[in-house]
Amino acid sequence: MQKRVTACLACIALSGCAGSGEGLDANGRPLEESEGGDVLTANLASIQTHVFTPMCTNCHSGAAAPLGLRLDEGVSYAMLVNAPSVEAPALLRVAPGDPDASYLIHKLEGTAQVGGRMPLNGPALPAETIAVIRQWIAEGAQAPSQDASSSVPSLTAVWPMQRMSSHEHIVVVADRELDATLLAAGTITLRKTDEAAERALVQGLDLPRIELRSQLPTVVAIAPPDGGWARGAYELRISGNAPLAVADLNSRAIDGDGDGIAGGDFVLTFKVEETR
Ligand code: HEC
Structure with missing residues (x-):
């Protein structure tokens, strides 16, 4: 019994490592170890690192953020999820579970009735990038996990x-x-x-x-x-x-x-x- 379990673990480990090293960083560590990861994945920390921070926060941050939409780290979740759009108040910026009804997606895909395609004045995001953001929303638009075990709430x-x-x-x-x-x-x-x-x-x-x-x-x-x-x-x-x-x-x-x-x-x- 003991032997069989060991053998199975070994084969899982082997298949995990096989091929091009996909899912591993340059040092061979799983990507999850670095915050946000090296490739875009369907979670908010990764979307923040790869999309919002580099492509959106030059406009969408601080007190002058257009339509009050700040997309900087730590606040993007609260500004998007279950928050009504200002341009299209009948829609939520992000409706958990429903990317088609999420105004963020309309703005990224250029299908919104109001205003420009985001990022404004820049090239549109690649379809694969939008697909990952859609997946995050479809999977419930979770917040990054927090460690609330020790400190006092703030x-x-x-x-x-x-x-x-x-x-x-x-x-x-x-x-x-x-x-x-x-x-x-x-x-x-x-x-x-x-x-x-x-x-x-x-x-x-x-x-x-x-x-x-x-x-x-x-x-x-x-x-x-x-x-x-x-x-x-x-x-x-x-x-x-x-x-x-x-x-x-x-x-x-x-x-x-x-x-x-x-x-x-x-x-x-x-x-x-x-x-x-
Ligand atoms: C060059 C400045 C600029 C950049 C970069 C930019 N935006 Fe915008 N964004 C605006 C402005 C201005 C508006 C309001 C006018 C419009 O919609 O065209 C807006 C509106 C929006 C809205 C609608 C908000 C609402 O409540 O209706 C969303 C969603 C949005 N942006 C998301 C993004 C995302 C995501 C990115 C990065 C991928 C991004 N924007 C990059 C300037 C920018």
Whole structure:
């Protein structure tokens, strides 16, 4: 019995190594060992390394990213997956499981009704590259895996960075799955800071304007009210303090203030400017 198992393992190992060394890097190591890999594969880390970072982020990054679409590393997932397109609001930029209905694919294939083919002003992506991005979407558009076992949960404001226009979403991504029931309990507040505090606008996840876009990791989007945000200065606050702090599934409170220790409110201030 022992002998047979050994023999089978050997034959698997041999067939894995046979041929041109496909799937191995220059040193013969499996490609997965280097982040993103040397060849494009159907996962977001690889697509980020081979497509988004080199071909898209010269335009799609920072506060001036067109249509609020940032594609830099660490935020591209939250900006794409289950996020409505600005140009075609009836479509999601990436609809997990459905590449044909994903506006990202329409923009890459040049079939979108609005605007240009991406990358704008550059050569179209090769069909094989688009096929790999389609496969990532068809397989559920997973986020890169994260190691959430040790550290405290943290949040990142993906949009806006400083300013936004009146019809944009506010998007915040966590580094792991958070307890959605806590998000629904009034721990997210938004107020206009250029008005008297008593007139503060407070919203909770049970109200329709706050959407849970993803849970692996948690992505929270806050939609504009009908007619858009009023101009002015705002403060978004996500509670990391007692009595009710947002926490992960292990009841670890968020490190809202970024000091490396659980606890502290997460605060994002920004201005709403022109109406688009
Ligand atoms: C030279 C600048 C530039 C580059 C490079 C670029 N884009 Fe764009 N992108 C734009 C602009 C400007 C718009 C809005 C106007 C339009 O659609 O033509 C846009 C719109 C988009 C939209 C529509 C967003 C929405 O919410 O409707 C998607 C998706 C997109 N780009 C993806 C990409 C991807 C993926 C790449 C890289 C492969 C890329 N872009 C490269 C400038 C660029």
